[in-house]
Amino acid sequence: MRQGEAPPKGAWTGAPFGGVKAPEPILLPDPAGRFARTAARLARLAEGHPMEGWLEFLAAVAGAQRAAVETPFSFARPDAGDVRLAVEAGLPPIAADGWRRDPAWRDGLRALLDRFDQAALPAAAASEIARLRKRSAAGTEALADAFLRGGVDAADTGAAFWVAAALQVSFARLAAGLDANSLRLLDPRGLCPCCGSTPSAGVVRASGQTPGARYLHCSLCSTAWNHTRAVCITCGGARTLALRGIDGDAGVAKAETCDECGTYAKLFYEAKDPGLDPYADDLASLALDVMVSEAGWARHAPNPLLLVG
């Protein structure tokens, strides 16, 4: 099933002897909707925010990602047999670090840069984009490899930001072409069942078929998958979890800390704000990351746009 879709009438997804419906395990992305929502939410969150200019910039990036979704898509998709083999082996079918990346993703990168309004960019960022456009195909592929394997050189972080944004678009489009029924949740559960990446954040749903269920949202391909609440998404521990938030705020964003592994993951509550977007709200709640990391917990995984931003 796709994010935002209602299940077909009459489809029973619950336990055979319980009255409670089981959450849909995997929600594939609708790429256009995902980036449009993130752009709109970032623009709204930017108003009066201490980091207003930066959030407006990220809203413009998400808007360019949304526009890049419209460009022709010539990706070779994984065939159903390859997907089945990967799933049977417990592996993600479009693994971020293993999938034979189609060079067409670089067309997506060009489309993203073409659609980004550079008028408002500081000169340094504009010249970074100009340098990236001139980079050789091999050099751009090497940068994508470095990003996907988590080893970008300090000198390349500016260019890697745009590579990361383009890969988010390409992987969301690839994931959208999969069949959710052919996929399985991975073990470890904290990793994306499509591409094997870590999530950006989790959302506790207030709407849909299973209010109260937690979904993790992939930082690369935007797939959402169900993950049991009150279980650490990094180590699976449940004994020392605590929810921490910023006193006096609206309670939309919490950090779930785990003392067993020393990490935290962010969680957003739809009941507190039905308009939230896990990607936008993650970027706009950096103060919570600062508070929790100063208290000694490490984020379960970096946000790809912050890692290099």
Ligand SMILES: [Zn+2]
């Ligand atoms: Zn993914």
Ligand SMILES: [Zn+2]
């Ligand atoms: Zn843990």
